[in-house]
Amino acid sequence: MAQAQPLVPQLDRTALISAEKTRYARRQLTNTIASGLMFFLTAVSVSVLFIILAYIFINGISTLFPVVDGHLTFNLDFFIKPPESNLDGTTGGGVAQAILGTIEILIVAGIIAVPLGVGAAIYLSEYGTGFLVNTLNFTIDLLAGLPSVVVGLFVLAAFIGNLALIKIFPHFAGLAGSFALIIVMVPIIARSVEQILRLVPDSLREAGLALGMPKWRVILQIVLPTVAGGITTGIMLSLARAAGETAPVLLTILGQQFISTDLLQPMDALPIRIYKYATTGQPDLIPKAWAGTMVLVIVIALFSIAVRYVTGRNRYDA
Amino acid sequence: MTLSAVPKVATHEAHATHERTAARLTVNHLSAYYGSSLAVGDVTIEFEPNKITALIGPSGCGKSTLIRCLNRMHEVIRNARAEGEVILEGENIYSPDADPVRLRRRIGMVFQKPNPFPTMSIFDNVIAGLKLNAGTHRGVDYGAIVENSLRQAALWDEVKDKLKQSGASLSGGQQQRLCIARALAVEPEVLLLDEPCSALDPIATLKIEELLQQLVEKYTLIMVTHNMQQAARCSEKTAFMLADEKRVGRLVEYSQTSEIFTRPKDKRTEDYISGRFG
Amino acid sequence: MSASRSSSQVQQGDRIFSLIVQACAVLIILILVSIIAVLVIKSQDTIGRFGLDFFTKGTWDPVNEIFGALPYIYGTVVTSILALLLATPFAIGSAIFVSEYVPRRIGDIISFTVELLVAIPSVAYGVWGFLVLKDVLRTTVDPALKAVVGPIPILGGLFRGPLYGLDIFTSSVILAIMILPTILAVSREVVRQVPRLQKEGMIALGATKWEAIRIAIIPYARTGIVGGAMLGLARAIGETMAVTMTIGNASPDKLTGSLFQSTSTLASAIASQFNEAQAARTYGSAVVQLGLVLLIVSSVINLFSRFLVSRTGAKNTRS
Numbered sequence: 001m002a003q004a005q006p007l008v009p010q011l012d013r014t015a016l017i018s019a020e021k022t023r024y025a026r027r028q029l030t031n032t033i034a035s036g037l038m039f040f041l042t043a044v045s046v047s048v049l050f051i052i053l054a055y056i057f058i059n060g061i062s063t064l065f066p067v068v069d070g071h072l073t074f075n076l077d078f079f080i081k082p083p084e085s086n087l088d089g090t091t092g093g094g095v096a097q098a099i100l101g102t103i104e105i106l107i108v109a110g111i112i113a114v115p116l117g118v119g120a121a122i123y124l125s126e127y128g129t130g131f132l133v134n135t136l137n138f139t140i141d142l143l144a145g146l147p148s149v150v151v152g153l154f155v156l157a158a159f160i161g162n163l164a165l166i167k168i169f170p171h172f173a174g175l176a177g178s179f180a181l182i183i184v185m186v187p188i189i190a191r192s193v194e195q196i197l198r199l200v201p202d203s204l205r206e207a208g209l210a211l212g213m214p215k216w217r218v219i220l221q222i223v224l225p226t227v228a229g230g231i232t233t234g235i236m237l238s239l240a241r242a243a244g245e246t247a248p249v250l251l252t253i254l255g256q257q258f259i260s261t262d263l264l265q266p267m268d269a270l271p272i273r274i275y276k277y278a279t280t281g282q283p284d285l286i287p288k289a290w291a292g293t294m295v296l297v298i299v300i301a302l303f304s305i306a307v308r309y310v311t312g313r314n315r316y317d318a
Numbered sequence: 319m320t321l322s323a324v325p326k327v328a329t330h331e332a333h334a335t336h337e338r339t340a341a342r343l344t345v346n347h348l349s350a351y352y353g354s355s356l357a358v359g360d361v362t363i364e365f366e367p368n369k370i371t372a373l374i375g376p377s378g379c380g381k382s383t384l385i386r387c388l389n390r391m392h393e394v395i396r397n398a399r400a401e402g403e404v405i406l407e408g409e410n411i412y413s414p415d416a417d418p419v420r421l422r423r424r425i426g427m428v429f430q431k432p433n434p435f436p437t438m439s440i441f442d443n444v445i446a447g448l449k450l451n452a453g454t455h456r457g458v459d460y461g462a463i464v465e466n467s468l469r470q471a472a473l474w475d476e477v478k479d480k481l482k483q484s485g486a487s488l489s490g491g492q493q494q495r496l497c498i499a500r501a502l503a504v505e506p507e508v509l510l511l512d513e514p515c516s517a518l519d520p521i522a523t524l525k526i527e528e529l530l531q532q533l534v535e536k537y538t539l540i541m542v543t544h545n546m547q548q549a550a551r552c553s554e555k556t557a558f559m560l561a562d563e564k565r566v567g568r569l570v571e572y573s574q575t576s577e578i579f580t581r582p583k584d585k586r587t588e589d590y591i592s593g594r595f596g
Numbered sequence: 597m598s599a600s601r602s603s604s605q606v607q608q609g610d611r612i613f614s615l616i617v618q619a620c621a622v623l624i625i626l627i628l629v630s631i632i633a634v635l636v637i638k639s640q641d642t643i644g645r646f647g648l649d650f651f652t653k654g655t656w657d658p659v660n661e662i663f664g665a666l667p668y669i670y671g672t673v674v675t676s677i678l679a680l681l682l683a684t685p686f687a688i689g690s691a692i693f694v695s696e697y698v699p700r701r702i703g704d705i706i707s708f709t710v711e712l713l714v715a716i717p718s719v720a721y722g723v724w725g726f727l728v729l730k731d732v733l734r735t736t737v738d739p740a741l742k743a744v745v746g747p748i749p750i751l752g753g754l755f756r757g758p759l760y761g762l763d764i765f766t767s768s769v770i771l772a773i774m775i776l777p778t779i780l781a782v783s784r785e786v787v788r789q790v791p792r793l794q795k796e797g798m799i800a801l802g803a804t805k806w807e808a809i810r811i812a813i814i815p816y817a818r819t820g821i822v823g824g825a826m827l828g829l830a831r832a833i834g835e836t837m838a839v840t841m842t843i844g845n846a847s848p849d850k851l852t853g854s855l856f857q858s859t860s861t862l863a864s865a866i867a868s869q870f871n872e873a874q875a876a877r878t879y880g881s882a883v884v885q886l887g888l889v890l891l892i893v894s895s896v897i898n899l900f901s902r903f904l905v906s907r908t909g910a911k912n913t914r915s
Binding site for chain 3: 389391394396397419420421422423426427429430431433435436437438446447450451497500501504
């Protein structure tokens with residue numbers, strides 16, 4: 001205790017060093033085990049997901065490209081025919097009514113959801129301040145996180161059948177499905193378009209305003225065209241999501257087996273058909289469930305890859 | 319296992335042989351790469367114990383890369399590697415059987431920006447490195463070590479009443495001194511400082527500089543700085559680096575700081591010192 | 597001034613345009629408000645009749661119009677928590693592996709592929725779960741768990757009873773697979789946001805790579821990782837089709853506590869009963885009330901998780 005303020009920590013170095021030697025081997029072992037564990041966890045995660053994809057594609061491809069008399073054929077009926085009852089009690093034909101229904105419902109939903117979502121995005125990035133923006137941001141977050149079955153249930157309880165609050169549809173109807181998908185699509189469009197609009201540099205807006213253009217023209221003629229690609233992919237992303245949604249359409253259009261384009265009647269959609277075929281317990285329908293799943297997964301994957309490509313590129317431009 | 323059987327007398331001997339001293343660091347033909355591009359080319363230099371050596375040069379001259387090679391931090395960056403020899407008290411730290419993890423225990427480092435661990439208290443920040451090896455070893459009095467390390471870093475009086483607070487609650491200069499305390503707690507032989515004051519205001523900078531003058535009694539200090547006045551004020555020796563036409567960092571001149579700043583031998587050094595570029 | 601006329605036109609154009617986009621904003625807010633309003637109004641019947649019994653009673657009997665949603669609430673809670681427990685270690689381990697252990701390009705490819713799977717629809721997982729996973733679990737994993745864990749007191753209670761394959765356990769596994777990409781994506785993002793100097797600071801003190809990850813990276817990213825896990829939890833709670841196809845859609849009067857029991861979740865009960873519920877007022881109200889409960893629970897968790905994730909971002913911009 002001669003030194004009042006020892007400059008070097010008074011460690012028992014020998015004790016420390018001996019402790020270190022025994023611990024260091026253990027530390028290295030822990031490091032190796034941890035690295036191995038990380039690799040194992042990643043390998044399992046990735047392989048489980050690939051196994052699922054493999055099941056979908058192997059079963060889907062063997063349904064769409066059956067080998068008949070030693071020749072590889074293409075099952076065109078799957079895409080262009082509705083289900084048909086065969087004499088032996090099995091179901092022939094394809095899922096044309098479901099594909100048609102999905103497309104029709106999506107188009108109608110898109111016609112309303114796109115302007116609504118883009119408008120909200122423009123409001124958020126170009127105009128909004130204060131209370132309404134906070135409320136809208138909060139709303140979009142909530143809508144985006146809403147379980148999709150709740151959306152279907154809302155449309156059902158509000159508009160369909162005798163129990164409805166405002167009886168617009170006497171029974172399940174394609175248009176009701178579009179209503180539900182609008183609610184699914186709007187938050188996705190609004191968020192993605194808003195993010196893309198924020199990538200547009202302010203200097204571009206100022207250049208337009210400096211030329212004496214009114215703000216709305218700057219937005220419509222300069223800002224939006226600059227990021228048209230990004231906006232398109234945002235819309236595609238929302239369409240992909242909506243195309244795969246089952247619960248909202250199941251609760252509103254119910255599903256049926258005939259070609260129908262009447263939006264006021266029950267309709268079919270691909271996810272509904274997949275669900276029904278997989279779970280009815282009829283073995284001859286199961287291959288069609290796989291094929292439908294594969295078609296759905298391919299469409300959605302293509303959309304997602306396109307989105308990734310465009311947003312990735314935009315980020316580099318900005 | 320063998321250590322537990324060592325008789326008591328030998329323990330005292332071991333104590334004596336393990337007494338920490340400032341170490342000499344010799345660099346022979348060191349080259350550092352990022353991927354395939356050479357960033358520092360063929361540097362040979364010797365850092366003397368109990369001296370402050372400053373590494374100066376314009377940005378992009380490889381001085382930070384060089385200092386990061388001295389405790390093998392350079393290779394932590396993906397695709398980065400180094401070739402050559404760095405000899406710490408007779409051992410080449412780049413020899414195949416050298417272990418970078420154990421080496422870094424002997425060569426401490428302080429970074430450009432203070433980087434205390436925000437989720438730890440000040441106390442835990444100081445012993446973060448020590449705990450790795452000592453663990454909950456009963457022979458270690460963490461309280462005493464924390465106090466001593468913080469005293470060495472001239473921070474004790476400012477933080478002794480709030481050791482349980484987060485390290486992120488301190489000011490920038492205090493954070494940097496906390497990082498110095500953290501590096502000192504493991505009792506390194508060499509302390510590397512990579513532009514330690516670049517994120518600090520002049521008063522905090524002055525405090526760190528004063529601190530370095532005390533630490534040099536016990537450690538080998540190597541400091542990268544972009545600030546020539548700082549090099550002139552603090553260091554005993556100065557190395558000037560410059561990137562050549564292929565953007566490869568080279569050591570241009572190395573001698574006593576007073577020599578470098580008053581009678582530089584190389585024209586390029588003179589140009590830099592006199593502010594003609596950089 | 598010649599500009600005055602055109603400038604008033606300009607102002608009018610701007611006013612109209614801003615009114616249009618403002619109307620879009622208001623309309624979206626109105627949609628949310630009406631969702632809440634409709635669900636509240638249309639479930640008045642059962643809210644008034646059963647009160648808290650709706651949450652605490654276990655009998656769900658549409659014929660005699662007695663509605664206690666306890667088995668569904670139980671099913672929702674157990675499946676989503678079990679899914680979270682199963683998925684989180686894999687997601688965090690993978691996130692750390694792709695951001696710290698492999699070259700950046702390979703990490704990007706791995707996580708891009710995995711994140712692509714976020715986009716795969718629920719029904720696709722349901723098809724695989726119903727046609728493949730259910731039988732795999734019933735014939736291999738389930739009997740093994742029963743044999744190994746079954747005899748252990750208390751814990752064994754989780755793995756009791758006959759094996760149907762369509763049960764809480766199968767649903768939880770499917771849910772875990774579905775939420776893994778979500779948690780992985782968020783965790784990877786927050787791990788990536790940890791400043792490089794945090795990790796290097798630890799390595800410079802003589803830490804091994806794992807120690808730097810454990811001591812410097814994980815604590816720094818912890819809030820964001822928890823947020824990612826909560827986002828996964830919110831997704832699991834609201835997930836409908838994959839669960840509907842694998843949980844058995846039973847309404848058991850008695851909950852055995854075994855993971856091999858068939859039951860329903862709030863979401864799967866809605867999806868499997870909405871059509872029948874159209875026929876009777878009280879039944880309809882009961883199903884709508886399930887939706888209302890689901891809305892409230894998932895929104896609270898969702899907002900909380902967003903708050904956690906954004907807090908990590910804020911911390912990083914400051915330092």
